[in-house]
Amino acid sequence: MSQVMQGLKYSKEHEWVKLDGQRATVGITDFAQAELGDIVFVELPAVGQQLKANTTFGTVESVKTVSDLFAPLSGKVVEVNERLQDSPELVNSSPYEDGWMVVLEVEDTAGMNELLDAQAYEAHIAE
Amino acid sequence: MNRRDFEEAYLVADGVEVLWMDNPNDAQENTDMDEQYGKAVASGRPPVVRLWRSGFADGLSLSRRDVAGERGMAALEQTRNEGLEVVIRQTGGTAVPQGEGVFHVSWILPRTSQTVTTDAYFRLLVKPIIAWLRELGLEAATGALPGSYCDGTYNILVENRKLVGTAQAWRGGLAGTGSRHPGYILAHASITTEVDFEAARLWINRFYERAGKDYRMEADTSISLVQTLPSIFAGVGKKGRNEAALSSLKDFLCAWLPQRGVKVLGDSV
Numbered sequence: 354m355s356q357v358m359q360g361l362k363y364s365k366e367h368e369w370v371k372l373d374g375q376r377a378t379v380g381i382t383d384f385a386q387a388e389l390g391d392i393v394f395v396e397l398p399a400v401g402q403q404l405k406a407n408t409t410f411g412t413v414e415s416v417k418t419v420s421d422l423f424a425p426l427s428g429k430v431v432e433v434n435e436r437l438q439d440s441p442e443l444v445n446s447s448p449y450e451d452g453w454m455v456v457l458e459v460e461d462t463a464g465m466n467e468l469l470d471a472q473a474y475e476a477h478i479a480e
Numbered sequence: 481m482n483r484r485d486f487e488e489a490y491l492v493a494d495g496v497e498v499l500w501m502d503n504p505n506d507a508q509e510n511t512d513m514d515e516q517y518g519k520a521v522a523s524g525r526p527p528v529v530r531l532w533r534s535g536f537a538d539g540l541s542l543s544r545r546d547v548a549g550e551r552g553m554a555a556l557e558q559t560r561n562e563g564l565e566v567v568i569r570q571t572g573g574t575a576v577p578q579g580e581g582v583f584h585v586s587w588i589l590p591r592t593s594q595t596v597t598t599d600a601y602f603r604l605l606v607k608p609i610i611a612w613l614r615e616l617g618l619e620a621a622t623g624a625l626p627g628s629y630c631d632g633t634y635n636i637l638v639e640n641r642k643l644v645g646t647a648q649a650w651r652g653g654l655a656g657t658g659s660r661h662p663g664y665i666l667a668h669a670s671i672t673t674e675v676d677f678e679a680a681r682l683w684i685n686r687f688y689e690r691a692g693k694d695y696r697m698e699a700d701t702s703i704s705l706v707q708t709l710p711s712i713f714a715g716v717g718k719k720g721r722n723e724a725a726l727s728s729l730k731d732f733l734c735a736w737l738p739q740r741g742v743k744v745l746g747d748s749v
C-alpha cells in the first residue's frame with residue numbers, strides 16, 4: 354500500500370507539494386516511485402528557471418525508461434536537490450523527505466487550491 | 481493465423497502504420513523524428529512502427545543521463561570535437577554506436593489506461609525482430625550481457641553476443657492516460673548491420689572515462705548481421721547492406737504482423 358502523507362497537497366500527476374510561506378517543495382509520491390521501479394536518473398531544472406504550472410520541468414528515468422515530470426505550480430526554482438544527481442535512488446527510498454526534487458518560490462499560491470489533499474489523493478490512486 | 485506467439489498484439493488492437501522515414505544526413509533530426517511522431521500519436525494519429533537508418537556519420541547515441549552534469553557535458557563536447565557525430569536520445573540506457581551500418585525500429589504508441597508494464601512493450605518490440613532473425617536462419621534470444629553497450633534484459637543476443645539493443649521512453653505525465661498530458665510510449669531497438677565494434681568500444685569507454693562514470697563496454701560482446709550472416713550481403717556495399725537489412729525487416733513486419741491479427745494500416749517509405 355502506498356504511503357500518502359497528511360498535510361501535503363498532491364497533483365493528479367502524482368507530484369506532492371509542501372507549502373511553507375511562498376516556498377513550495379515538490380517531489381513525486383510514493384505511489385509514483387513504486388510504479389516507476391528503480392530510479393536511476395532525475396533530470397531537474399536549473400536554479401533560477403521559471404516554471405509554469407502543468408508544463409514539464411524534468412524527467413525521471415527508471416531502468417531504461419524515461420518519464421516526464423510536470424510542475425504542479427508556477428514559480429521560480431530557488432533550490433534543486435543536488436543529492437539526486439549522485440543518488441537518484443533516494444526518490445525510491447524516501448520520496449517525501451530526502452527524495453524531494455525542487456523548491457519553488459511561488460508568487461501566487463492560489464494554484465494550491467486546485468491540488469488534492471491527502472484524502473482526495475488516496476481516493477484518486479485507489480480508482 | 482498464429483496469435484499465440486504474439487500475445488502483445490492487444491497493445492496495437494487498432495493496427496499500426498509501418499513506415500521507413502529518416503534523414504540520415506542530420507543525425508539529431510533523424511533521432512528526434514521519433515518524438516515528432518510521438519506527439520502526433522498522442523494527439524490521435526494511429527500508432528507507428530518507424531524503421532530508420534542511423535545518421536551516416538560514425539558516432540554515438542547518448543541518453544540524457546549520460547550527458548548530465550559538468551563532466552558529462554564536457555565529455556560530450558570533447559567527443560564531438562574529435563569528429564564523432566553524437567546524438568542525444570529520449571530513451572534511457574547508455575551509449576550506443578551509430579553510423580551507416582546501424583538501423584532502428586521504433587514502436588510509437590499512445591499511452592493506455594490498461595495496466596501494462598515495460599516488459600510487455602519490450603516483448604512487443606523484440607518478438608517480431610527475433611522472428612525475423614529466425615527466418616534468416618539465426619537463433620536469437622533475449623538476455624542481459626554484462627559488458628555489452630547499453631546492456632539490458634531485452635538485448636537480442638545471437639551466438640551469445642549482442643546484435644540488438646533496446647530501450648523505452650514513456651512520455652507524458654506520470655498519471656498516464658489520466659494525465660492532462662497523456663503522451664506516448666516509444667519502444668526502440670537499434671540493430672547493427674555492420675559496425676567496427678573495437679572502434680565503438682574505444683569511443684564509448686573514452687566517453688565514460690571523461691564523464692567520470694564507471695560504465696565500460698567490453699570487447700567481444702557484440703555481433704553484427706554482416707559478421708553472422710555474411711552470405712546474404714555478398715556483393716553489396718556498406719550503405720546498401722544496411723538498407724537491405726532494413727527493407728527485409730520492414731517486408732517481414734508487413735507480412736508477419738497481420739498473421740498475428742495486427743492490421744497494417746499503411747507501409748509507406
